[in-house]
Amino acid sequence: MTRPENHTVHILNGPNLNLLGKREPGIYGARTLADIETDSIALGRDLGLEVALFQSNHEGGIVDQIQAARDAAAGLIINPAAYTHTSVAILDALNMFDGPVIEVHISQVHKRESFRHHSYVSLRADAVIAGCGTQGYMLALRHMAELLKTA
Numbered sequence: 001m002t003r004p005e006n007h008t009v010h011i012l013n014g015p016n017l018n019l020l021g022k023r024e025p026g027i028y029g030a031r032t033l034a035d036i037e038t039d040s041i042a043l044g045r046d047l048g049l050e051v052a053l054f055q056s057n058h059e060g061g062i063v064d065q066i067q068a069a070r071d072a073a074a075g076l077i078i079n080p081a082a083y084t085h086t087s088v089a090i091l092d093a094l095n096m097f098d099g100p101v102i103e104v105h106i107s108q109v110h111k112r113e114s115f116r117h118h119s120y121v122s123l124r125a126d127a128v129i130a131g132c133g134t135q136g137y138m139l140a141l142r143h144m145a146e147l148l149k150t151a
């Protein structure tokens with residue numbers, strides 16, 4: 001299957017990120033997933049990208065979203081949350097996606113518990129952003145715009 005010749009970017013979010021804003025705000029900040037969606041659609045418009053945001057608390061749900069992106073998105077930004085550190089299934093799904101993949105973590109995972117230091121997704125990701133707070137999604141979008149220009 002060939003990658004869609006479009007400027008659509010999907011932002012995928014894993015478990016517990018639906019509770020951003022309420023969830024451990026000292027680590028993850030005050031902004032909600034709805035805020036991130038609004039900001040990323042607006043920034044995407046400036047960058048010439050159409051942005052769609054998804055979230056699932058289930059590993060299979062994220063795999064389904066990655067598979068769907070094969071036909072629908074030119075690039076993927078993904079914060080797999082806790083599945084980052086455990087999921088071969090998500091890595092396998094990403095390996096079937098042809099476009100650029102950027103991995104985002106809100107927190108600086110390397111400053112945290114050692115089980116957060118390993119990422120299966122980093123074996124596929126073209127870039128990794130960690131520790132920039134929710135602003136990391138905006139940095140990822142700016143970098144994605146550059147990657148898609150040269151793709």
Ligand code: DQA
Nearest residue numbers: 079081082104105106107116
């Ligand atoms: C996270 C970091 C993960 O270790 C954690 O399980 C999350 C969020 C982050 O965005 O910093 O749920 O991916």
